[in-house]
Amino acid sequence: MLLAGSFAFGSAPSPAPAPLKKVLILYDSAGESGWRGKLYGICLQNLLGHFQVAIESKAVENYLEGEMERFDVIFYIGAVYENKLPEPFKKDALKTDKTVCWLGHNLWQIAWGEDKKPAGKFENRFGFRFGGNSNSAYNLVLYRGYAFTRRSVNPGLGLVTLTDTGLARELATCLCSEPHSETPYIVRGRNFWYVADVPFAYVTMSDRYLVFADLLHDVLEIDHERKLRALVRIEDVHGLASPEKLVEIADLLRAEGVPFSVAVIPVFQDPRGVYNYRQPQTIPLSRNKKLVSALKYMVERGGEIVLHGYTHQWRDQPNPKSGVSAEDYEFFRVRLDAGGRQVLEGPVPEDSLEWVGERVGKALLELKSAGLSPVAWETPHYLASELDNRYFGRYFKLMVHRGIYFVDDGGTLRFSNQFFPYPIETDYYGQRIAPENLYCYAASAYMGEPPSTVPAMLYQARLNQAVRDGWASFFFHWYQDIRVLKELVRGLKNMGYEFVTLGSLAN
Structure with missing residues (x-):
């Protein structure tokens, strides 16, 4: 039995292109500094333009319950210190199995309990503890054997501690020269990534922004050929x-x-x-x-x-x-x-x-x-x-x-x-x-x-x-x-x- 159609002997049909990963960008928009969230959201959208992804971007204040389940990767940009985050967003960020990448402020709202102390639920799930913010002059970020600058005028570095190295990994380290101290800059715990500040603020050409630009490949699980x-x-x-x-x-x-x-x-x-x-x-x-x-x-x-x-x-x-x-x-x-x-x-x-x-x-x-x-x-x-x-x-x-x-x-x-x-x-x-x-x-x-x-x-x-x-x-x-x-x-x-x-x- 012969069927009509355009079939070429000796050739296999071309595989269907893989569906684009869907990315949701959420950013703070409230208060006098709310403009920062939108601007940093644009900067993130631009970097994501290096990858084959479909992007939606909106203010976190407009987040709807369960919304992140429609996406493969969710970025939250904590640009406004102590911005009150919607309860549905906080609950979903804690329970989702989708990849979540949290940049900058306000992690305490899901990492701490009502007494504003580290909560076991967060720590047990992701393998690290949030210890608050530091205004010390952390001016270097170490990554893959390179030392990147971080302008010391950049306030509010988030402090985290790994509590279960079977769940969490430190991928970049932030250093303070005087007095000497160090703290993780980027951490991954299971499906949750944390960046200790917003890498689009106070950027220079030798900046820790480059660390984030590289690790986006891993956050998205989209690799590119290592070529200079x-x-x-x-x-x-x-x-x-x-x-x-x-x-x-x-x-x-x-x-x-x-x-x-x-x-x-x-x-x-x-x-x-x-x-x-x-x-x-x-x-x-x-x-x-x-x-x-x-x-x-x-x-x-x-x-x-x-x-x-x-x-x-x-x-x-x-x-x-x-x-x-x-x-x-x-x-x-x-x-x-x-x-x-x-x-x-x-x-x-x-x-x-x-x-x-x-x-x-x-x-x-x-x-x-x-x-x-x-x-x-x-x-x-x-x-x-x-x-x-x-x-x-x-x-x-x-x-x-x-x-x-x-x-x-x-x-x-x-x-x-x-x-x-x-x-x-x-x-x-x-x-x-x-x-x-x-x-x-x-x-x-x-x-x-x-x-x-x-x-x-x-x-x-x-x-x-x-x-x-x-x-x-x-x-x-x-x-x-x-x-x-x-x-x-x-x-x-x-x-x-x-x-x-x-x-x-x-x-």
């Missing part, structure tokens, strides 16, 4: 860039066997003549034939083009510095306060889908006129409105920048500048993001960051080796000393990092 990869980007190439310098960079990186990307600003603007004897100056890329030839030479030598905004500045006024391309913001208003610190004011007045679409369209047209096409987008100084970022995520297959994420706190704009140690398939805005976690070489303070020297960058790269699929990604300005670039590239290669093409992440 690297990216290098040549930054802020515009109409005044030196073709000779670009050719020199291309030759160096080709000789080192290093693929690279080049962030191009299609139209250079100096509307007030800051660098042109007070005469306004506009230089479209396509009109600088020598520069276009140098960029095409870079592509031939292994370079890929990144579209770095349209003009990388706004109108004809400081935003916040000079109004000159590469120095100012393009998609967001920023001013300087009396102390010279940058203050974020909000989206530019004309911000809309039509406006951002027009700027992106003009930028692409100028690149096309020069015979170039981009593999990725980089937002100027990383900063744009949520509307703009969602547009970029829909229009471009890949971003290469850090992410800046906002929440509205009663009219005050709160934000987080988040870096990633590995690629993010989908962030809060719907963007696929290539990592950029070593920042850039800067002999002095740059863009509000402290000096970033070669030893400092290589040290950060060494810490990223603790992340099983960690990357080392940095940018380098075209006008800087090429010997520094050579030192960085060779240093990363000597650590075992393999440089790959940026475009490989866009597929």
Whole structure:
């Protein structure tokens, strides 16, 4: 008997894809600091974008009884000290067999009894005891033989003690230098994970945030290949860039066997003549034939083009510095306060889908006129409105920048500048993001960051080796000393990092 259908002899049917794990993020939202919970929830959602998971996120105050049973993994972010947690959530967290990962405050509400003393029920089930919070200056976290920083201004570290090592394991340890003491930083007891603070607060590039980023693989039970990869980007190439310098960079990186990307600003603007004897100056890329030839030479030598905004500045006024391309913001208003610190004011007045679409369209047209096409987008100084970022995520297959994420706190704009140690398939805005976690070489303070020297960058790269699929990604300005670039590239290669093409992440 023959049955009609599309059956190929000698081949087996493709296996159905495994269903996505379902993740629930719960965060504190009450009180004056409630904005922190939502913002940290966004940061966690972004890191989870490295994994194939389905995510739902909501305030813990809105938790419904039994709700966590619909999910495989539940994260609670204790961002507000002594936030009163719903009774259904506390009961479910104690009895569920689903994976629960508790970050930061308020563990006492399920780990202690009514007398506010450790309860045997919690301890017997999970194998560790919660001892309250410490405000001591715990400034280091040890993990896999690496020492990560923890800013001592970060208050409220949770103190736990393992009581049954058959049930519980200490996965990372927090140290206090003076007086010397140590306490578990991350503990797993059966299905319950505890992180002694919120790793999205007070983050630096050598931070314990990287420990959490690696252990997410184990929390989710989704492993990735242990492989170290690297990216290098040549930054802020515009109409005044030196073709000779670009050719020199291309030759160096080709000789080192290093693929690279080049962030191009299609139209250079100096509307007030800051660098042109007070005469306004506009230089479209396509009109600088020598520069276009140098960029095409870079592509031939292994370079890929990144579209770095349209003009990388706004109108004809400081935003916040000079109004000159590469120095100012393009998609967001920023001013300087009396102390010279940058203050974020909000989206530019004309911000809309039509406006951002027009700027992106003009930028692409100028690149096309020069015979170039981009593999990725980089937002100027990383900063744009949520509307703009969602547009970029829909229009471009890949971003290469850090992410800046906002929440509205009663009219005050709160934000987080988040870096990633590995690629993010989908962030809060719907963007696929290539990592950029070593920042850039800067002999002095740059863009509000402290000096970033070669030893400092290589040290950060060494810490990223603790992340099983960690990357080392940095940018380098075209006008800087090429010997520094050579030192960085060779240093990363000597650590075992393999440089790959940026475009490989866009597929």
